[in-house]
Amino acid sequence: xxxxxxxxxxxxxxxxxxxxxxxxxxxxxxxxxxxxxxxxxxxxxxxxxxxxxxxxxxxxxxxxxxxxxxxxxxxxxxxxxxxxxxxxxxxxxxxxxxxxxxxxxxxxxxxxxxxxxxxxxxxxxxxxxxxxxxxxxxxxxxxxxxxx
Amino acid sequence: xxxxxxxxxxxxxxxxxxxxxxxxxxxxxxxxxxxxxxxxxxxxxxxxxxxxxxxxxxxxxxxxxxxxxxxxxxxxxxxxxxxxxxxxxxxxxxxxxxxxxxxxxxxxxxxxxxxxxxxxxxxxxxxxxxxxxxxxxxxxxxxxxxxxxxxxxxxxxxxxxxxxxxxxxxxxxxxxxxxxxxxxxxxxxxx
Numbered sequence: 001x002x003x004x005x006x007x008x009x010x011x012x013x014x015x016x017x018x019x020x021x022x023x024x025x026x027x028x029x030x031x032x033x034x035x036x037x038x039x040x041x042x043x044x045x046x047x048x049x050x051x052x053x054x055x056x057x058x059x060x061x062x063x064x065x066x067x068x069x070x071x072x073x074x075x076x077x078x079x080x081x082x083x084x085x086x087x088x089x090x091x092x093x094x095x096x097x098x099x100x101x102x103x104x105x106x107x108x109x110x111x112x113x114x115x116x117x118x119x120x121x122x123x124x125x126x127x128x129x130x131x132x133x134x135x136x137x138x139x140x141x142x143x144x145x146x147x148x
Numbered sequence: 149x150x151x152x153x154x155x156x157x158x159x160x161x162x163x164x165x166x167x168x169x170x171x172x173x174x175x176x177x178x179x180x181x182x183x184x185x186x187x188x189x190x191x192x193x194x195x196x197x198x199x200x201x202x203x204x205x206x207x208x209x210x211x212x213x214x215x216x217x218x219x220x221x222x223x224x225x226x227x228x229x230x231x232x233x234x235x236x237x238x239x240x241x242x243x244x245x246x247x248x249x250x251x252x253x254x255x256x257x258x259x260x261x262x263x264x265x266x267x268x269x270x271x272x273x274x275x276x277x278x279x280x281x282x283x284x285x286x287x288x289x290x291x292x293x294x295x296x297x298x299x300x301x302x303x304x305x306x307x308x309x310x311x312x313x314x315x316x317x318x319x320x321x322x323x324x325x326x327x328x329x330x331x332x333x334x335x336x337x338x339x
Contacts, residue, residue, distance in 0.1 A: 008320035011327065015298065017305045017320075042331050049276050050299040055192050057185075058202065066184050067177055070206050074173075074213055 003029075006036060014043045095120065161225035169216035180209055186301075187233060193296030194237035195244075196285055204240060208232045230311045238289055276334075283333035291326035298323055 009026040012018040018026060030036050102108050102116060161182070167175035187208055192201035211232050212219075219228065284292060297308050309316045 004321070007324040008317055011320040011323040012305070015305070015323075039328075043327055046327055046331050046334070047299070049280055053277060053280065053300075055189060055300055056198075058188070058198055062202070063184070066206075067180055070180060070209055071173070071177075073206060073210055074176075077210065077214075 006033075010036065010039060010043065013040070014047055162219075162221045162223075165212065165216050165219045165225060166221050168213060169219070176209075176213055179212070183229065184209075187229070189301060190230065190233050190296070191237055193300055194234065194289070194293060195240055200240055200244075204233060204236045207236055211236075224310065227311050227313055234293065241289065279334045280330075283330055286333050287326065287330060290322070291329055294319070294322045294326045295330060 006026065006029050009018060009022055009029075012022065013026050030040065099117065102113060161179060164175045164179045168179065184205065187205035188201055191204040191208070192198065195201055195204065208229065212229060219225075284295065287295065293312075294308070297303050297311065298305075303311070305316050305319045308319045312319070314322075
């Protein structure tokens with residue numbers, strides 16, 4: 001069973017991160033541990049594969065517009081906060097007034113007292129769902145404008 | 149408002165974040181230009197999808213912008229920034245796995261790594277590369293994180309230790325186990 005210390009040193013050995021003393025200690029252990037030699041070979045092969053690869057970059061056009069896009073988001077964030085708070089206040093007040101009038105009116109039919117709140121709730125759910133879908137679709141289509 | 153020249157003379161990221169805290173957008177721009185590719189690269193390694201890595205990197209900068217005032221300027225910027233990226237990536241991966249499993253299909257994932265080999269060698273390595281891509285996507289977040297930082301960001305151990313705020317020995321230990329699991333997963337994709 002391999003000592004935990006040599007597991008750590010093995011990683012460092014593969015990456016050339018050991019001090020001279022650590023390297024000496026590791027190589028001494030390596031000379032008489034077949035298990036360690038097998039693991040070293042496995043890690044060296046892995047390193048060899050990853051060394052031939054890198055992450056693909058995104059197109060230059062996207063980098064060029066990175067700041068503009070981010071800057072708009074900082075402005076948009078503030079705009080959305082004001083808009084959302086204002087819209088919620090106006091909508092809440094409007095709905096309160098409408099429902100207050102409806103429920104305090106003894107002549108209003110029962111079907112209207114049940115139907116209108118249900119329709120309002122349903123509309124709200126549909127609106128939220130639609131907006132979420134549009135945001136998701138927009139994210140997926142970001143690169144459609146970039147020339148390949 | 150600080151002039152662009154003055155801002156550029158401020159070398160440390162922490163100084164820039166301090167200026168951002170006062171609403172200085174020029175300082176914010178300098179910070180963004182300095183770290184945008186790193187942010188994108190880190191997010192890409194963690195989520196394996198270009199569009200989402202782009203969004204995560206921008207969201208991370210927005211969070212820096214919004215919380216610059218609360219940043220402890222005695223602390224280094226990059227570990228804090230990396231934590232934001234890692235947290236956003238974790239959240240995004242959780243949402244993705246519960247929202248739409250088709251998004252992690254291998255065709256899409258295969259687009260995020262390319263081989264540096266010449267065309268002939270690339271053909272020879274193609275199978276190995278495909279196996280690595282598949283295996284990376286199956287690793288846990290913690291394993292993928294340490295593999296990406298060492299193998300694909302090429303960060304020395306000391307920098308990884310600072311970034312993840314863990315001791316150097318833990319970096320070596322985590323790398324050992326992450327590599328063991330990666331090698332095992334690659335083996336399971338053989339044939």
